[in-house]
Amino acid sequence: MTPLLDIKGLDIRAGDKPLVSDLSLSIRPGERIGLIGESGSGKSMTAMAATGLLPPSITVAGSITLDGQQVVGATDRVMNRLRGVAAAVVFQEPLTALDPLMKIGRQIAEPVRRRLERDGGKATKEAVQREVRDLIDKVALPQPDRIINSYPHEVSGGQRQRVAIAMALACRPKLLIADEPTTALDVTTQAEILKLLDQLVRETGMALLFISHDLPVVAQVVERVLVLKNGIAVEEGLVGSVFGKPQHNYTRTLVEAARLFDEALGATGS
Numbered sequence: 187m188t189p190l191l192d193i194k195g196l197d198i199r200a201g202d203k204p205l206v207s208d209l210s211l212s213i214r215p216g217e218r219i220g221l222i223g224e225s226g227s228g229k230s231m232t233a234m235a236a237t238g239l240l241p242p243s244i245t246v247a248g249s250i251t252l253d254g255q256q257v258v259g260a261t262d263r264v265m266n267r268l269r270g271v272a273a274a275v276v277f278q279e280p281l282t283a284l285d286p287l288m289k290i291g292r293q294i295a296e297p298v299r300r301r302l303e304r305d306g307g308k309a310t311k312e313a314v315q316r317e318v319r320d321l322i323d324k325v326a327l328p329q330p331d332r333i334i335n336s337y338p339h340e341v342s343g344g345q346r347q348r349v350a351i352a353m354a355l356a357c358r359p360k361l362l363i364a365d366e367p368t369t370a371l372d373v374t375t376q377a378e379i380l381k382l383l384d385q386l387v388r389e390t391g392m393a394l395l396f397i398s399h400d401l402p403v404v405a406q407v408v409e410r411v412l413v414l415k416n417g418i419a420v421e422e423g424l425v426g427s428v429f430g431k432p433q434h435n436y437t438r439t440l441v442e443a444a445r446l447f448d449e450a451l452g453a454t455g456s
């Protein structure tokens with residue numbers, strides 16, 4: 187099967203400083219892959235490169251094909267066509283994806299309208315509203331009428347992340363990139379959002395690139411992981427084998443840190 191995202195020999199630099207070096211990673215349709223590593227290891231840079239969102243000051247070399255289209259050096263026009271359709275991104279802080287001055291219903295309606303038009307359908311007010319309701323339902327947002335008429339700051343962090351997920355789903359992307367989507371949330375909300383993402387990815391058959399520094403979180407939603415250290419892939423494999431029998435010292439350290447954290451939580455009864 188042709189990969190949906192195929193990264194080969196990716197180099198990302200800020201001036202002389204290498205941020206990501208010779209990275210290769212491929213995701214087939216419907217596959218769920220985790221990209222893990224400590225803060226600053228280059229996970230977000232990789233995701234931004236894949237969607238052409240890196241600032242102009244950052245240089246990129248190598249090859250990234252997304253749904254068969256070369257992303258490195260692609261024009262804004264090409265990337266605008268790919269974004270949402272081939273891949274949509276959910277970020278750590280949903281406020282970055284939301285317009286603070288626009289009611290949530292209208293924000294979800296925009297990608298819905300674009301997608302209906304893209305698919306040759308009629309974006310009538312009724313069709314758009316129906317789909318906004320469906321999406322709100324899908325991401326299990328309570329009190330839909332209130333949510334639709336609220337501004338982002340009037341709902342909770344977990345609800346905002348559900349709105350951001352609904353907006354990504356509205357595009358019906360082939361690949362969902364979730365960049366630390368639960369890091370800014372409390373533990374209970376984190377678990378709920380993970381469950382939701384897992385369920386939606388399975389239901390829709392979307393591929394998933396899940397970015398996190400948190401091993402237990404990644405292990406819940408992906409089949410394969412790639413471990414990044416200082417922008418270099420040090421280990422890759424099935425979740426069970428990488429976490430069960432880590433080959434690289436760095437992965438061992440991450441696994442051990444997660445285990446100690448779990449034990450500490452257990453000891454405090456949390």
Ligand SMILES: Nc1ncnc2c1ncn2[C@@H]1O[C@H](COP(=O)(O)OP(=O)(O)OP(=O)(O)O)[C@@H](O)[C@H]1O
Pocket residue numbers: 200205223224225226227228229230231232241244399
């Ligand atoms: N605009 C920028 N210009 C130069 N360097 C940058 C820029 N943005 C990020 N970096 C650097 O790139 C490296 C990788 O950052 P990146 O955000 O990809 O890490 P990460 O693994 O996603 O970390 P985190 O989990 O904290 O988000 C870091 O050393 C960071 O300081």
